[in-house]
Amino acid sequence: MSEHLIRKLERFVQLSDDERTALQAVGSGRVRSFGPREDVIQEGAPPSCTRLLVSGYACRYRTLPDGRRQIVSLFVPGDFCDPHVFVLQEMDHSIATLSGARIAEVSKDEVIGLTERFPRITRAFWWDSLVTEAILREWIVSVGRRSARERVAHQFCALYVRQRAVGLTDEGECDMPLTQAELAEALGITTVHANRTLQRLRAEGLISLKSNRLVFPDFEALARTALFSTAYLHLGREGEAFDAPRRLTVPVEV
Amino acid sequence: MSEHLIRKLERFVQLSDDERTALQAVGSGRVRSFGPREDVIQEGAPPSCTRLLVSGYACRYRTLPDGRRQIVSLFVPGDFCDPHVFVLQEMDHSIATLSGARIAEVSKDEVIGLTERFPRITRAFWWDSLVTEAILREWIVSVGRRSARERVAHQFCALYVRQRAVGLTDEGECDMPLTQAELAEALGITTVHANRTLQRLRAEGLISLKSNRLVFPDFEALARTALFSTAYLHLGREGEAFDAPRRLTVPVEV
DNA sequence: CGATCGCTTGAGCAAAATCAAACCTCGTGG
């Protein structure tokens, strides 16, 4: 069930059949289904387990005492919400779905077992968490230094490339699971301003967006106006040197 | 030499003497000295090793192609710059000193050896990296949703609490190693605006700041205006259940 | 058919950016 996770990790290292099988198992334990815009776990709650987004879209957010809300991460299928949270006593942020979603609950022991048995998976998890941090940093750069127009463009570029990395895009288009209000909460602007900014990007022919589907008539142009570079996503098979040997016989697809 | 690191990790779990000794060793290998405002490693370079800030202050930053710069992390003594970077081929951000600083270079093998021999240290490193991520998220919240005044206040509160956690504060005062221009680059505002905001906080009696020394006449009041909470720093001995047994004889201080 | 949710529009306003210049302080070298 965690085919997206496997696909993502293999953007870093080639896994062995055993490793793939073990990862499959992880994503097929307790899988819970959620409707759109439901809280998965709230700030202050004890983090009972690690979560893996199997399908659909979700986000992490923080709410200030006076109600201001900031979305600080987006999850696409294959994303792990904090592989190691279980060392903490309580969540310092909330996780909510955006669309309907299926989320696998992975116990502490499963995570530890996996990393103890498969050093290559451990290494791939490290890579994944470094990329997660890099995404957070780039988010800060957006909110801190990019104009509203650049921010929207940048978030859309990132969303596309991340979905493509797990095989969820069509040519030049992808899902955009956020409402304009949520997009605004992610980018540190207001709903009204997000709306006007979207209109401008549409008018400029850089994007087209209807019913949660985002189309890029000229991705390169959008990336240029966003000052977007894929470097921070480290999708270039950087763990190649540690690839599992490829099998000569083709394994049967499950 | 890594007494600050040890002190920080012990905000999470009590370590054994062996573990403390092993950590001491890590911080006493190749230690390099830097002047203020020097690059330690630049974006694009291969990350040869992990770095531990032994003394002084440093930061992480990203520069956009047109020169806009955003500081995305501050390091205080005892902070690790990316325990696992070595899985990546190239840095996606730069690291620079703010003040003069001493930085220990820790090889991949040392990190791996340490975590293989001492599960408690592994757990403490997980905690540390979760806190590092939480700091990034809170940074996004600041830049995305807090006013300039709240941002400055929040950064100062965080700086104080982080320095206190490693034993570097005096009562109600701490170092503030950033120039106003750097503070602005960290908070996503301009130098001019940072200056006016500082003046306002001073006038309101919330801070006093001269020659890199920050004094808090009323920390609680500042924390309130910043909407600052220490929860995300997880300093409450959350790993207590895994403490090493305390020795009955007092070990000799080194 | 009415209610709700998400999107859109307009007018006025506030926060922060920009530009430009001056000032202060501290270390350096004449």
Added chain:
DNA sequence: CCACGAGGTTTGATTTTGCTCAAGCGATCG
């Protein structure tokens, strides 16, 4: 000892970006 200069800080005037408030529009769903 003083002049000089560099780096950091401060100030003022002006413009821009994005925010606020308020209302209307248009689907979709019970």
